[in-house]
Amino acid sequence: MRKILVIGAGRSASSLIQYLLDKSETEKLHITIGDLSEELAKKKVNNHKNARAIAFDIFNETQRHEEINNANVVISMLPAHLHIQVAKDCITFGKSMVTASYISKEMQELDIQAKEKGVVLMNEIGLDPGIDHMSAMKVIDEIRDKGGKIILFESFCGGLVAPESDTNLWNYKFTWNPRNVVLAGQGGAAKFIQEGTYKYIPYNKLFRRTEFLEVEGYGRFEAYANRDSLKYQNVYGLANALTVYRGTIRRVGFSRAWDILVQLGMTDDSYVMEDSENMSYRDFTNSFLPYHPTDTVEIKLRHIQKIDQDDVIWDKLVELNLFNAHKKVGLKNATPAQILEKILSECWQLQPEDKDMIVMYHKIGYELNHDKRQIDATMVCIGDDQTYTAMAKTVGLPVAIAALKILNNEIKTPGVQLPISKEVYEPILKELEEFGITFKEVNEPYLGYNLLNVKK
Numbered sequence: 001m002r003k004i005l006v007i008g009a010g011r012s013a014s015s016l017i018q019y020l021l022d023k024s025e026t027e028k029l030h031i032t033i034g035d036l037s038e039e040l041a042k043k044k045v046n047n048h049k050n051a052r053a054i055a056f057d058i059f060n061e062t063q064r065h066e067e068i069n070n071a072n073v074v075i076s077m078l079p080a081h082l083h084i085q086v087a088k089d090c091i092t093f094g095k096s097m098v099t100a101s102y103i104s105k106e107m108q109e110l111d112i113q114a115k116e117k118g119v120v121l122m123n124e125i126g127l128d129p130g131i132d133h134m135s136a137m138k139v140i141d142e143i144r145d146k147g148g149k150i151i152l153f154e155s156f157c158g159g160l161v162a163p164e165s166d167t168n169l170w171n172y173k174f175t176w177n178p179r180n181v182v183l184a185g186q187g188g189a190a191k192f193i194q195e196g197t198y199k200y201i202p203y204n205k206l207f208r209r210t211e212f213l214e215v216e217g218y219g220r221f222e223a224y225a226n227r228d229s230l231k232y233q234n235v236y237g238l239a240n241a242l243t244v245y246r247g248t249i250r251r252v253g254f255s256r257a258w259d260i261l262v263q264l265g266m267t268d269d270s271y272v273m274e275d276s277e278n279m280s281y282r283d284f285t286n287s288f289l290p291y292h293p294t295d296t297v298e299i300k301l302r303h304i305q306k307i308d309q310d311d312v313i314w315d316k317l318v319e320l321n322l323f324n325a326h327k328k329v330g331l332k333n334a335t336p337a338q339i340l341e342k343i344l345s346e347c348w349q350l351q352p353e354d355k356d357m358i359v360m361y362h363k364i365g366y367e368l369n370h371d372k373r374q375i376d377a378t379m380v381c382i383g384d385d386q387t388y389t390a391m392a393k394t395v396g397l398p399v400a401i402a403a404l405k406i407l408n409n410e411i412k413t414p415g416v417q418l419p420i421s422k423e424v425y426e427p428i429l430k431e432l433e434e435f436g437i438t439f440k441e442v443n444e445p446y447l448g449y450n451l452l453n454v455k456k
Contacts, residue, residue, distance in 0.1 A: 001030040002407060005067050007056060007086065008077030009035035009044045012100070012126070014387050016075070016396030017044045020404075024050035027404060034067060058082055069093045073407050075399060083107065083123075091117050098403045100126025100395055103416060111416040118414045125402050125419045126395040127358065128157040131379070131432070133235075133418060134398070134425035135439055136362050139375055140236060141422065143366045150241045152365030152374070152446075153232075156213060156223045157358070158249025159391050162382050163218070165354035169316045171251035173348045175356040175391050182267055182341045184248065190225035192245040193233075201225055207259035211247060213361050215378050216440070221359060223247035224255050235420065249359050257316045260305050261340065264288040269337035276334040282325040284339055297323055320347050356383040358390040360439075365446045372446035377439045397435055401428050 004020060006013065013033075020031045031048075034056025035041040041053035058064060058078060068074055068089045073096050076086045080101040087110055090097040096119045103123045114121050124130055132155055140150060159175040174181065190201040201209055210222040229246040238244050250258075261267055265288050273279065273287065282297055289300040301307070307314050320343060321327065329339050350356065362377040383390035402424070405411040411424055419425055432438075 001028055001050070003030050003032065003071045004073050004075065004403060004407070005032045005034065005071035006075045006077065007034050007058065009033050009037070009041045009053075010077060011389070012392050012395040013077045014044065014389075014392040014396065016077070016392075016400040018388070019397055019400040021045075021048050021051060023404060024048070027407075032067065032071070058085065064089060065093075068095055071095055073098070073403050075099075075403050077396075077399070080104065084110075087114075087121055090119060090121070094119060096120040096122070096406045098122045098125060098399050098406065100124070100130060100399050102129055103418065108416055115415040120406050120411060120414055121416045122402050122406065122411070122424075123416065123418065125398050125424075125428075127391070127398075128360070130398050130419065131394055131429075131437070132157055132360060132362075133420050134429050135360070135377060135379065136236065136364070137420045137425055138429060139362065139364050139377055139441070140238075143364070143368065143375075146368055148366040148368035150238055150364065150366050151372070152243040152363065153236065153238050153241050154211075154243065154245045154247070154361075154363040155232075156211075156221075156247045156249050156361045158221070158223070160249065160251065160357045160359060161350070162355040162357040162390075165350070165356075166251075168347065169312065169319050170254055170257065170348070172254055173350050173354065173356075174345065175350065175389065178341050178345050178348075179337075182337050182344070183269060185224065185227065186267070186269070188227060190227055190229075192225055192229035192243075193241075194243050194245065196242045198230075204262065207255040207262060210255050211245075212252065213249065215359060215361065215380065218359070218380055220252050221249050221361075222252045222255055223249050223361075235418065243365070249361070253312065257313045260307070260313060260317065263305065264301075266336050266340045269335045272333045272335055273339065276329050276339060277332045279329045279339075280325050281321055281327045281329065281343060282323050284329060284336075284343075285322045288336075320344065350386065352386055355385070356390045357381065358394050362439075367446075373443055374446040376442045376444075379437065379439045381437055393435060394437060397432060397437070398428055401431050 017033060031051040033041040033045050034054050038055035045051045045053040074090055076083050076099045083099050083101055084106045087097055087107060091113050094117050136155055161173040185203050185206045190206055192199050206224055210224050213221045213223060224247055226246040226248060229244050233239055233244050286297045292300055331338060358381040360379040365374045381390040381394055405427060
């Protein structure tokens with residue numbers, strides 16, 4: 001039996017583990033699932049005869065070395081900062097590794113050692129990053145193979161709630177790490193290039209400059225800019241493209257309402273609020289507003305943010321329970337962002353019967369034989385349930401498929417890798433289609449940057 005070690009059995013690992021278990025007979029696999037919680041690992045294994053569940057402590061060097069050395073391929077679903085030690089051990093023992101996380105500087109520095117040992121360290125092969133890389137490079141390579149030149153590249157992705165489970169005014173529920181949603185866009189200006197001009201959007205302006213997208217069968221969406229789109233110029237070979245822009249998808253109206261929370265200061269994670277434990281949600285909201293001897297918290301907020309009483313934004317803020325004088329924060333030494341995350345988690349939690357949805361959209365403009373065209377490629381994936389979510393499928397399946405392709409020597413280029421070569425993306429995208437993860441492509445005349453479709 002060939003051995004695969006999966007480190008981490010969290011939500012995003014559900015579909016990954018099930019894929020490997022389903023393939024274990026035909027592919028002669030034995031899978032070890034290691035997690036800090038042995039109970040969680042056992043739940044994911046479900047007494048399968050070709051798998052075992054273990055309590056796994058990444059900081060236990062003896063155990064880590066033993067398990068990695070005993071495996072043929074290692075999959076790390078740990079938090080991103082913990083991959084590096086696993087990767088170093090994989091090089092030491094000559095084992096390939098797969099992760100869904102961005103390549104860190106420390107990971108990239110292992111490239112030469114990995115090549116010398118002949119091991120593949122495959123990163124960024126989940127959803128975003130991952131399926132976005134592979135699906136975009138497929139279209140880009142097809143255009144280039146015909147002699148075409150890329151002039152525009154835009155790529156958008158969002159984890160949302162499925163239409164049948166969309167039950168609040170924000171048209172949003174948490175399908176991923178809530179903290180990442182609250183802190184989205186912070187840490188520097190969003191950077192991209194538009195029609196040959198470099199553009200920068202500071203955090204305090206980010207959510208008022210959105211682009212609109214139409215997805216057939218699912219309606220209209222909006223997208224705000226990701227923090228750094230410029231790094232993809234080199235990754236995708238787009239140095240000569242006039243527009244390079246990547247963004248995060250939400251339903252129309254989300255960003256305008258979210259901007260109110262940003263402007264108030266509720267997403268700030270840089271300081272601790274005094275006596276936060278005993279603060280009510282109303283106190284929390286009032287703490288960002290000026291003192292007035294008679295005006296209520298509601299009146300002050302509407303006045304400061306210039307919100308009309310009949311504006312749907314006001315209804316969205318009320319729906320979040322921000323003015324509740326009885327509900328206590330209950331968090332000691334909390335930052336505004338931590339308090340907001342708690343409040344939102346109560347309103348935006350997926351219910352047991354809810355389903356999530358992933359939406360991905362590429363716009364790729366190109367010139368071929370003096371003719372300018374644009375390909376719009378869209379993918380929508382709906383989750384099955386709370387275990388096999390769309391997020392778990394789109395993050396976990398590419399990781400699992402890549403691990404098996406490496407094990408079968410179908411992906412063999414050594415070193416620190418991204419899934420941007422045909423060797424990687426062609427077989428993985430093809431197999432993902434079997435799970436309903438497919439892209440619909442529309443090729444039409446290129447109209448240039450549609451100024452009616454953007455608020456930049």
